[in-house]
Amino acid sequence: MRFLAGALTDNVPAAVVKELAGKPLATIDQMSGVSAKVVATAASAVSSNDLAAMLLLVASTSEAPKGVTGRSRDALEYLVRQVAAELRSAAGRRHERALSLFVSRSAPLLSRVSAEALIELLGAFTSTTVRTHGEQVLAAIVQALQTSDRIDVSEKGLRELGKQAALMPLAESPARQALLGRLWLLKPAEAGLARWWSEVGADDVVAVTDGALLRALAEPTIAAHVAPKVRVAVDDAQTRRRLLTLLASPPEVAAMVDPERVGQAFARIASADKVFAAWRAVFTGAADRAAAESRITALSQERDTAARRLESALKEAAALQSNLERAHRQIDAMREADRASHGANERQLQIDAMRSVARIAALAVEEVGAGDPKRARDRITALVRRSGLETVGEIGAVVTYDPTLHDSIERGVEPGTEVSVRQPGYTWTHGGERVVLARATVETLHV
Numbered sequence: 001m002r003f004l005a006g007a008l009t010d011n012v013p014a015a016v017v018k019e020l021a022g023k024p025l026a027t028i029d030q031m032s033g034v035s036a037k038v039v040a041t042a043a044s045a046v047s048s049n050d051l052a053a054m055l056l057l058v059a060s061t062s063e064a065p066k067g068v069t070g071r072s073r074d075a076l077e078y079l080v081r082q083v084a085a086e087l088r089s090a091a092g093r094r095h096e097r098a099l100s101l102f103v104s105r106s107a108p109l110l111s112r113v114s115a116e117a118l119i120e121l122l123g124a125f126t127s128t129t130v131r132t133h134g135e136q137v138l139a140a141i142v143q144a145l146q147t148s149d150r151i152d153v154s155e156k157g158l159r160e161l162g163k164q165a166a167l168m169p170l171a172e173s174p175a176r177q178a179l180l181g182r183l184w185l186l187k188p189a190e191a192g193l194a195r196w197w198s199e200v201g202a203d204d205v206v207a208v209t210d211g212a213l214l215r216a217l218a219e220p221t222i223a224a225h226v227a228p229k230v231r232v233a234v235d236d237a238q239t240r241r242r243l244l245t246l247l248a249s250p251p252e253v254a255a256m257v258d259p260e261r262v263g264q265a266f267a268r269i270a271s272a273d274k275v276f277a278a279w280r281a282v283f284t285g286a287a288d289r290a291a292a293e294s295r296i297t298a299l300s301q302e303r304d305t306a307a308r309r310l311e312s313a314l315k316e317a318a319a320l321q322s323n324l325e326r327a328h329r330q331i332d333a334m335r336e337a338d339r340a341s342h343g344a345n346e347r348q349l350q351i352d353a354m355r356s357v358a359r360i361a362a363l364a365v366e367e368v369g370a371g372d373p374k375r376a377r378d379r380i381t382a383l384v385r386r387s388g389l390e391t392v393g394e395i396g397a398v399v400t401y402d403p404t405l406h407d408s409i410e411r412g413v414e415p416g417t418e419v420s421v422r423q424p425g426y427t428w429t430h431g432g433e434r435v436v437l438a439r440a441t442v443e444t445l446h447v
Helices: 012-020 024-033 036-045 050-059 066-070 073-087 096-106 115-123 129-146 155-165 174-186 202-206 211-217 220-236 240-247 259-270 274-284 286-337 342-371 374-386
Strands: 389-392 398-400 406-408 418-423 425-430 433-438 440-444
Touching: 024 073, 024 096, 073 096, 073 115, 096 129, 115 129, 115 155, 129 155, 129 174, 155 174, 174 211, 202 220, 202 240, 211 220, 220 240, 220 259, 240 259, 259 274, 286 342, 286 374, 342 425, 342 433, 374 389, 389 433
Parallel strands: 406 440
Antiparallel strands: 389 425, 398 418, 418 440, 425 433
């Protein structure tokens, strides 16, 4: 570092590049005794050389000058790769303080470096340094991936990234959570591979806060790696604190545990915890029995009401059958009495008889529909069809209002309005003519 102690010459950029670029971490350590004023002066002198200026600015032992932010991406990427290469050497691993300084000073700029270069740097970290400095580098990788709609990383790079990220506990690493969420968004098939989830435990997913990662955990291919661990954790829970912590996880995680398993965990912990047993009794004891008994009573009342309506409907059906047979006898008598005047008089008589039958049928079907006794309704419908009647609308059906076929219980309903059929109507076809015997009763839809 002699060139920094003396007068600066025109050859300073070349000297800086030669001495600093090869072993940047060793150089940073050597500059621990150089004043910030000298570094700033040297940086100004080599301002035309991006790499040289950047090395000096990053190496400064005081707060890094603002000038570093304007340096080129190529120079910073070269510097990142040189640091990675130095870390892989035995000598480079001794420069812990220099690495810490480099990562902290370069953090605002690392997102400008390619993901491949950052993965190369992260891959050079030991299991110790990845826990102390890996979060900042991994955060920069996530930022680099967020600027693209795809992941341009080689298979080797993905393997290295997965291996190093696994050393960072998911529950303590927002950057790892964001990485897995981004990976699922851009490359879902890759995100479903086991290598990304082998070190993820129940406590990790319970602590997840990243929205994209939570959505990813709901995907079957990813849940298959995580859900068994969550279920085992619930099975192994021995205290109410532990169980309630697991059950308080985000919905995507809690849904991995079936209710029966939760019930078994409740029973197991309640057997040794009086407070929890008292809580459980409230959840599953007298309150549940009272609710069940109330529901049984209500169902019994509904059953009795349905039985009474069915009985009434059968009586209506029998009366309908009697009226129908009487109407046929009257028609036959009139035919015998006056063949000559058969035409108009017989038609009108049949219309009147069928209209009466139709009205009775409509009322009976409405009464049966309230209790939904299917058998009675089927019998009435069959009876009506044997009489040659056609149904206009089904109860509950939504149709377009037609005043020639429908009778609204409300005034002022315009043709074409959507209405709901409350009581069916009936038509009868005679001699090729369709006669409306009873219009369907309808009402407008209520939102």
